[in-house]
Amino acid sequence: MSDALFINSSLITLDLSENNLTGRILDWISTLPALSVFLLKADQLNGEFPIHLCRLQSLSILDLSQNKLSSHIPSCLSNLTLKPRREKSYDRSTSYFVLSLSDEVIVDMGLRIYNLIGSSEKVEFLTKGARYTYKGNVLELLSAIDLSCNQLKGIIPPGLGNLSEIRGLNIT
Incomplete structure (x- = not known):
């Protein structure tokens, strides 16, 4: 996948779930300043x-579950604010973009942030064996990290317990 495809400072949602992508997560992802949902x-x-x-300071939802990531959970995750998207300030004169290339190929381009409510955005979380799908307005309120089903090892960084804005954390 070409790096140039995603060099866009107005991308707020990037969903590449269930595409059998291989390798590592590329560094250019951290150059997306408005990225709020990364799946x-x-x-x-x-x-x-x-x-x-x-470095993704606008991040609200991060789902890297069911991959083969190894090593430890970095303590720098504790520095993320993880504020729900409705609490963030966006320039209302700018168009923000949602790109979803998950199991049902959907590409939404040119939507203003206030028109994204109720669009095709959806997030699915697995918690204690139950699968929950969130979409529409609730995504404006949600902040979560899912790192489950990887090969992570080591201690859980103590600072993760201090993420006061987070609503969901799965590191099983």
């Missing part, structure tokens, strides 16, 4: 946990 669930990604994801 790479159930691909074949491997290698060390990508520390450059800690």
Whole structure:
């Protein structure tokens, strides 16, 4: 997948789940300043946990579950604010983009942020064996990290317990 495809400062949602992507998560992801939702669930990604994801200061939802990521969970994840998207300030004169290339190929381009409510955005979380799908307005309120079903090892960074805005954390 070409890096040039995603060099877009207005991309707020990137869903590449269930595409059998292989290799590691590329560094250019951290150059997306408005990225709020980043979903790479159930691909074949491997290698060390990508520390450059800690630079995504607009992030609300991160799902890297069901991959083959190894090493430890970096303590820098504790520095993310993980504020729900409705609490973030966006320039209302700018168009923001949603790109979803998950199991049902959907590409939404040119939508203004206030028109994204109720669009094709959806997030699925697995918690204690139950699968929950969130879409529409609830995504404006959600902040979560799902790193489950990887090959992570080591201690859980103590700072993860201090993420006061987070609503869901799965590291099983």
